[in-house]
Amino acid sequence: MKPANKTVAERRNYSVINVQSAKEVAFVWLKRAQLENAIDFGLPEIDDRYHVWRVPILHKTSQEHVGEIVIDARTSLILQDKSTDANTLEARLLGRNDSLAKKKKKRNGQYTLSSLRNTIASGDSEEILQDLPAQSIDLVFTSPPYFNARPEYNDYLDYEEYLLKIRKIIREVHRILAEGRFFVMNVSPVLIRRSHRNQSSKRIAVPFDMHRLFIEEGYEFVDDIIWVKPEGAGWATGRGRRFAADRNPLQYKPVPVTEYILVYRKESDKLIDWNIRAHPEPEIVKQSRIDDEYEKTNVWKIKPAHDKRHPAIFPLELAEKVIAYYSFKGDVVLDPFAGIGTTGKAAVKSGRRFVLIEKEPSYIEIILNEVKSWLGKSASTQILIGGNGWAINL
Ligand SMILES: C[S@@+](CC[C@H](N)C(=O)[O-])C[C@H]1O[C@@H](n2cnc3c(N)ncnc32)[C@H](O)[C@@H]1O
Structure with missing residues (x-):
């Protein structure tokens, strides 16, 4: 492949080279925290200034953004201090975020016009x-x-x-x-x-x-x-x-x-x-x-x-x-x-x-x-x- 056609990750010789592999790394980490069933991933993005992948974590039902996992693109290690910690994620997914999800649903609720006559x-x-x-x-x-x-x-x-x-x-x-x-x-x-x-x-x-x-x-x-x-x-x-x-x-x-x-x-x-x-x-x-x-x-x-x-x-x-x-x-x-x-x-x-x-x-x-x-x-x-x-x- 010509250098011009290479992705940023490939040009920089990252070990995490694409969106799919970023998700896989994040998934392993979430599985260890037993949170893998409660989440969906947003679209991972590469940040080549800091040589990291950012993987958004979404609440499975509300699709609300509840945190992110930051992966060192060169080593494929999770950067714990930059990622949302497991306890916070759990609280958001199971508790507080449920009420947030309800609120969001309500906020997008229907606005009905009154049918009253004079x-x-x-x-x-x-x-x-x-x-x-x-x-x-x-x-x-x-x-x-x-x-x-x-x-x-x-x-x-x-x-x-x-x-x-x-x-x-x-x-x-x-x-x-x-x-x-x-x-x-x-x-x-x-x-x-x-x-x-x-x-x-x-x-x-x-x-x-x-x-x-x-x-x-x-x-x-x-x-x-x-x-x-x-x-x-x-x-x-x-x-x-x-x-x-x-x-x-x-x-x-x-x-x-x-x-x-x-x-x-x-x-x-x-x-x-x-x-x-x-x-x-x-x-x-x-x-x-x-x-x-x-x-x-x-x-x-x-x-x-x-x-x-x-x-x-x-x-x-x-x-x-x-x-x-x-x-x-x-x-x-x-x-x-x-x-x-x-x-x-x-x-x-x-x-x-x-x-x-x-x-x-x-x-x-x-x-x-x-x-x-x-x-x-x-x-x-x-x-x-x-x-x-x-x-x-x-
Ligand atoms: C201050 S006046 C309102 C005048 C009105 N803004 C206008 O420009 O014609 C208050 C009115 O409330 C009525 N009122 C008092 N208690 C009421 C009640 N429980 N239910 C309905 N009307 C009542 C009174 O008869 C009075 O006409």
């Missing part, structure tokens, strides 16, 4: 959520009922009972939220007004208690966005007037002009990247890109919204931003405390589907009256279910 549900979320299929929701955006903030919301015995109610809903949502998707909550501390002159008013830090619930119920904290209302928006609470008049230290109380938008993700071993790459319709992902201006910081300046039909709505603009940043077109957006349906309206405007749950029949009436104007021609695809099991196709 839905308006009348009743208590705690019950209605139980009727929704697992992983059928792609995003939750909501603003929970206020604790004692206004007499009409005074449904709970005490604050603990209020938190328990919200916890049950956060827990049930966890089941129906798709893998690695987001739960975004608009919430702010509430002011408990004094009932006597010799009492002081109190502020309850509701967002921080909500945070605890989310973490305990299997969500991962992602972001705290501060919704700032233009100056003057909070003066109606009367907070800060006393200090403004007397200017005594310790009496200082700033006028609250912000609310929190807390962002959580359902805990998952999958990266957000997976949610993007595994989406079965790449064209939809492309169409969902936010190519225009976007909020670059966690401070969002948005005018509050008012509607004489409901005391505590959030602005459409806020819902539209959240939906654009945390869902894809075609996704299903849930609001378990829907009020007059701002989330639903924003979802339709943004090309998403909605699931709205509201316990006050008068607010459901409002949604029903407006939904056709949001949906236009596709109104016939919209379905209404109730806490007592009835369902109507509109």
